[in-house]
Amino acid sequence: MLARFMMTLILVAVSFNASARLEILITEGVNSARPIAVVPFKWLGKGKKPQNFSEIIAADLQRSGKFSPLSIEKMPKTPSSSKDVDYAAWTQLGIEAIVMGEVKPDETTSGKYVVTFELLDILTGNVNMPDFDPIMDKRRNTVTTTQLRQYAHRISDIVYEKLTGERGAFLTRIAYVAIDRSSSHPYQLRISDYDGEGEKLVLRSKQPIMSPSWSPDGRKLAYVSFEKRRSQIYVQDLYTQKRELMTSFPKINGSPSWSPDGTKLALVLSKDGQPEIYTFDIKTKALKRLTNNRVIDTEPNWTPDGNSIIFSSERGGRAQIYQVSLTTGETKRLTWQGDINLGGTVTPDGDNLVMVSRHNGNYMIAVQDLESGELRTLTKTQLDESPSIAPNGSMIIYSTVYKNKQGLALVSMDGRFKANIPANNGEVKSPAWSPFLQ
């Protein structure tokens, strides 16, 4: 019991070399995460090593909630190749798998590095039977300086997939809105790696920007801009910077959400009275109205099969989440617990609904099993909003108020791991997790 209590108090600060700083907060005591070891990669060059691979990989794996990387001080040895591994010593520590590798400067081209890594199954290695190879994966790649960090996430993806059977989502990005009130253009749309690193500005404006939504191919963003002092929906190509106006009706043009096949946007328009849900064909500009009542309907999101749209509605009194079928037009209510529920998204496997659930005045990220109706709250802070799910369903990024500023945070789908991503400058909100990018 004491150990459980202690676990809840442990605050592990992992700092990276760049400006962003992630604080990983282990919030639950019962730890069923699988013990693994990520050994510091051996640097075979001169001077400072170019990137701390093991730190990035260990942080990635821990944040998924599925793994518990061993701290470096507790490692019996720090091998860099399968030839030097003492399987018995790692078995004794209960370690399931070990990741190790080497980084050396490319002899022919400067600014390039040869990175090798191996993933070993410790139990197989310890049994030492000739027919069973403990090497689960082994790769060698030449990467440029700018690709080093990406390649570390790539290794995390490979390890995650080998050990869980699910695709990793560490080599993905997030889009979010930042508000830097000291800037001439305070409202900014930025994109970074999923962990807040490598931030890049893609749009800045004197007027608010809202609700970024990724196209399924990861190439474009739809969003709301008030640059004309009214709401309008734009689509921006992230590679060419080309912007295209989608809708500019009187009153609200809001909450765009890209269909899984990339041909339509679900959005909110109030041109005919109340905010209603529509689908909008990007090519033909054809609108189809899906809701019709005298209260607020908003926040449309497609189910992964593309056959229905879930949305928030006040038709039953306070806001709850509903689902409308695009084939039959039939609407059903999905949520029954909590004072109000908002901002619903269905997980990529179609089994769960992630949303903002208000309980006793606190807005928390919650997940509901769509079959059983069971609701679990994942966060405990007061104002957690805008949940966006990783493309493999393992983690959720959301906005929260942290140290009296609005910032982003990650929580694993089981709620066990949380990590704050404080803003470098100003406040950040409305995160949108990209699809798989390769």
Added chain:
Amino acid sequence: MNRSMITKGLLIALPMLAISACSSTSDADAEAQRIADQAAANAAAAQQAAQDAVQTDTIQAIALTAEEKLVEMYTSAILETTINFEFDQSVISPKYALILDAHAKYLVNNTDKSITVEGHADELGTPEYNIALGERRGLAVSTYLENMGVAASQITVVSYGEEKPVNLGHNEMARSENRRAELVY
């Protein structure tokens, strides 16, 4: 409340209330001619005055400021442009009737003027829901003004949801200030 900004807005909107229209011309020749005419007139007047037994002069009238003129016509409520709301509500409290009545009267008297009603929400609830809530507040104000005789064509409603707080704090005091509709000329 930032009175100076509001006043500035109204001043821009109300040029007809400026003390007097100053006729000026950019044509340099016309200006030179006007000065020459004025000088001649002054000289003639001086000559006339020297011959008269009595002489008179003028003083400047005590003029009201533009704000004072507005207040005289529409009460001091015309200088207020913010309507606050209760949590999750879009009902206009009776205490704002004087303010809205003053603006309604002004807009009815000046049908060439138009107004934007900006609806705003606090940070509680999702940004997308708050856009809808902000619009509901803006529409409540718009409906009130229309009921007081203002033409619908004079009013535009824009909801900024929680995106433009006046108080950047994350506490109830900040939130109560941020739940508002603003009248912008």
